[in-house]
Amino acid sequence: MEILFFLFVAFVAVGSGVFVVTCKNPVNSAIALVNTFFCLATCYVMLDAPFMAAIQLIVYAGAIMVLIIFVIMLLNIGTVDVVKSSHAVAGGALMSVLVAVQVLYMLNRGEVANIEGPMTESAILEFGHTELLARSLFTEFLLPFELTAILLLVAIVGAIVLAKRDV
Amino acid sequence: MISVNYFLVLSAILFSLGVFGVLTRKNSIVVFMCIELMLNAVNLTFIALSRHLGNMDGQVFVLFVMAVAAAEAAVGLALMITFFRNRESLDIDDANTLKW
């Protein structure tokens, strides 16, 4: 039952991914991308990571995609986008297939270790996923977390400086 | 519980799709979205393996990736607006001065 559901979700995700790549209108691509994000969020839930699913929806589907769609609307691009020359497409296709084959080969050949860390299913049920994440984030990864905050601040300043007409 | 391999295969397929998009599309916003797709595919790998190995670090990493993606979106889109103002275009083939 669960596997069927996963396959359905995966199918939708890949299908929307194909749309993202192939749609002529960037708005359609954006909508398809949002769809993909939803599917991935579903996957996160299936992986006992409900907090990540929420973040995925809020940050990606909510914030970033809205930003992108705003920019598309703002610049009023429409469907001017044309696919590049055929041999560029062929080259891109070849490389992407090669990358896919390589990764799949690696997965097929490699073996995933069966180490069970502290975050077992029972632990998640006991403490809740969010708390476990917070524990890790605010203890072990506190410094990177703070740095991320600075990074975001810099990004905000940079974006304003770049986008303003005359500074 | 579904085997971790399913998620990894899905991740690989999405990543390759992203690569294909980056290499073939001309519209820089679409290229940007394809990069987001690749980032998400990687995020899925992180979370799947994090769950599989019972280690929280992967998910923390995803959090950082999201933060970086957000920053990237802000700066990248600002760049695109500036570029559009100068060239009246978003075609990445028009951004061809990266050779001097």
Add this chain to the structure above:
Amino acid sequence: MYDYLWLIPFFPLVGSIINGLFGKKIKNEAVIGGLATAMIGLSFVVSAGCFFSLLNDPVKVHEQILGSWMSVGHLQVEWGFLLDPLSALMIMVVTGVGTLIHLYSIGYMHGEEGFYRFFSYLNLFCFCMLMLVLGNNALVMFIGWEGVGLCSYLLIGYYFHKKSAGDAAKKAFVVNRVGDFGFLVGLGILFWTLGSHGVWTVKFTEIAANAHLLGAGSLVVTIVTLCFFLGATGKSAQIPLYTWLPDAMEGPTPVSALIHAATMVTAGVYMIGRMNILFAMSPTTMLIVAMVGAATAIFAASIGFAQNDIKRVLAYSTVSQLGFMFLAMGVGAFTAGIFHLMTHAFFKACLFLGSGSVIHGMHHGLHHAHSHDDPQDMRNMGGLSKKMKITYWTFLISTIAIAGIPPLAGFFSKDEILWWAFASTRGHWLLWLTATGAAMMTAFYMFRLVSMTFWGECRANPKAKDHIPESPWTITLPLIILAGLAAVGGFVGVPALLGGSNHLATFLDPVFGHAQETFNLSAHGSHAAEYGLMFFSVVVASIGIGIALYMYNKNPELPGKFVAKFPGLHRAVFNKWYVDEIYDALFVNPTKKLGTFLWKGFDVKLVDGVVNGVASTIEACARGMRYTQSGLIASYAMTMVIGVFVIIAYYVFK
């Protein structure tokens, strides 16, 4: 006194530098010429001091080391000078004759463009020549050897706006280069062969002391000496490399006198004298030297018969006389060779300077008559004895001297050579016969020259006739001194037979005695034979003179008839036996063809092809590489993906 040895080459160098750098500013001819003459004169004074100290000194070999030149591995070369009887005699000749010719040049070169240049070169030449004769090792000698070649080139090409002068200069340089090649190869072989016996040296004294290591008569010593002899033939204009010397007469006359008669061309003789022990060790080489010398003597003399240019006759005479010197060296008569070198320097310098005086006068007269006749052509001369008395008498004395009439200088030296050629342990009667024939021919063409120039009716342009003056004192004074030397110079080497004691042989004995004793180089014969030969050579010379007088003085139409009777022979002699043409066909043209091939075939196609090929390959690569640097983001992304793929592939499949 020996401490001042270094001053001898130093003075001319200073003079050369001053005149070369500031001569153009000085302008005043008296100052320039005076300075140059004073410098070589000072050099002469020092030389004389050294010479006379050496004369009374029981120690005959002195060396002065100025400093180290180079020290490479086993090779230690010093800036050093060697004063022994041989070099003392040579510096006396070089500086003495040099001083006179400098003085002469002041008058002769008066009003020439580039007056300072001439004197600068002349001083430089003296410097180089003194380095050549004073050097205590073969490399210092080689500097001088090359330096005199360079100065010869510069001075032959003094009138460089004339194409013939430029060509002659080049010819002299190139032909000399062939000889220099031999010298260097010989030196290299000698150095390594001695080195393989544990003696790494280029010093003459050490070479002489260790020469026995090579083994008398061995192949290597023959090769070494033959290489040195090749060098000598180039510098001293012997067969087969003599062709440059007659052409060298394109230079100003004092140059011909100093360089191409008195000093530089004797460098080869000097070099053989310096290496006498090596040459003595190889009978084969000695025989070749003697044969080449004798052949050159008679061959050049024969060409001298039919030349009309006064300087060319003297040039062939020089070649011929140098042949005598080499003959002397070849039969082991080192002393006689050096003796003849010295006397030849006197009378040949005098002859050349006299011819210069004649040309000077002729030029003056022809200039006055606005005639464009050649002032050097003897067919335009004649009867000059009345107009140029001093020139005539000095010229006549020198001519008698070169013809070998006693008691003038040439008789003693030439006779000693002939005696050795006949009676020496390395001599042969054929050599003697050839040399005697050459001596007769010498007497003949020299008196032909005197006849055509000074005697008979003046054949010059009638307008010019009365305006041929005697030259100024700067020209005549050297002539008088040199004629005096040519007259009495022979008395230093009067053989014992005639009541003399041959001072020269005694003086030079420290240099040559060892080799002559070791290898039994001596001339033995009865007194009667010696008297007989002496008498015979005088008779032969007189016959030559008599024929010349008869043909050119008494019956001036006779030569014309003779030419009409043997047109082929005359043409061959007049064209110098076509040697130049043969050389052109054998060496020059094939070399030119090879050069053209190397230029058009090898250089343009192969060398340039390689160079251009490299360039175009790189260009093609760059053209290809340009696509990687397109500025297009997509292509960079593509490159990045490929890179990622490759790196991961390396980890996956390794």
